[in-house]
Amino acid sequence: MKKNKFSKNWIIKQKRDIYIKQSKIEGYRSRAVYKLQEINNKFKILKNGINVVDLGAAPGSWSQFISRNFKNLKLVSIDTKEMEEIENTHQIKGDFTDELQQKKIIDYFSRKIDLVISDMAVNTTGNKNLDSIVTGELSIEALNFSTNTLKKQGSFVSKIFMGSSFNEIVQHAKKNFKQVHIFKPPASRKDSKESFIICKHLR
Numbered sequence: 001m002k003k004n005k006f007s008k009n010w011i012i013k014q015k016r017d018i019y020i021k022q023s024k025i026e027g028y029r030s031r032a033v034y035k036l037q038e039i040n041n042k043f044k045i046l047k048n049g050i051n052v053v054d055l056g057a058a059p060g061s062w063s064q065f066i067s068r069n070f071k072n073l074k075l076v077s078i079d080t081k082e083m084e085e086i087e088n089t090h091q092i093k094g095d096f097t098d099e100l101q102q103k104k105i106i107d108y109f110s111r112k113i114d115l116v117i118s119d120m121a122v123n124t125t126g127n128k129n130l131d132s133i134v135t136g137e138l139s140i141e142a143l144n145f146s147t148n149t150l151k152k153q154g155s156f157v158s159k160i161f162m163g164s165s166f167n168e169i170v171q172h173a174k175k176n177f178k179q180v181h182i183f184k185p186p187a188s189r190k191d192s193k194e195s196f197i198i199c200k201h202l203r
């Protein structure tokens with residue numbers, strides 16, 4: 001398909017998307033917010049008073065959702081991209097895979113973390129297989145970080161692609177968490193290979 005035809009289709013798709021319309025009405029920065037909302041409705045991962053890390057947070061709709069709906073939490077949002085401020089959120093601009101950035105996250109909390117959520121994805125290269133491999137590596141890194149920093153019984157949620165590292169991630173998660181679920185929220189586009197892994201109760 002020619003590039004301009006592809007872009008035209010993309011614009012039509014965006015205009016028809018009810019999640020985009022709704023996010024504009026509700027003042028959220030991205031339609032991705034509804035994925036977190038749907039995950040939370042089903043798995044009840046968020047509650048007042050917890051320590052949360054949002055990995056790959058920009059433009060910020062997940063952090064906005066948490067900040068608006070839950071009280072007394074400590075929320076750290078990290079992304080390589082610049083993000084506009086969000087109330088009650090501590091932002092870090094940097095690469096999460098960098099040890100120094102991970103240390104900054106840990107140092108911010110005075111106690112262990114209750115929940116790590118990751119919507120990290122690389123900028124699309126146009127090569128779906130390559131994108132899913134690199135994003136898979138990010139999920140593995142996020143899972144390793146979680147098993148080292150979460151409190152016992154803590155939870156981890158991550159975007160995961162149906163690709164080469166899928167089985168590795170699920171197996172690793174099952175070793176470390178008592179409950180592991182794979183869920184594709186209705187807000188996740190049907191033509192995307194994306195799903196989410198929800199891991200509860202760190203062993």
Ligand SMILES: C[S@@+](CC[C@H](N)C(=O)[O-])C[C@H]1O[C@@H](n2cnc3c(N)ncnc32)[C@H](O)[C@@H]1O
Nearest residue numbers: 056058059060061062079080095096119120121
């Ligand atoms: C799909 S977007 C996240 C959308 C976000 N959940 C929201 O609700 O607005 C994926 C983000 O992951 C970020 N990202 C990718 N690799 C990263 C890394 N190594 N460290 C930090 N952020 C990263 C990208 O910059 C991008 O902003």
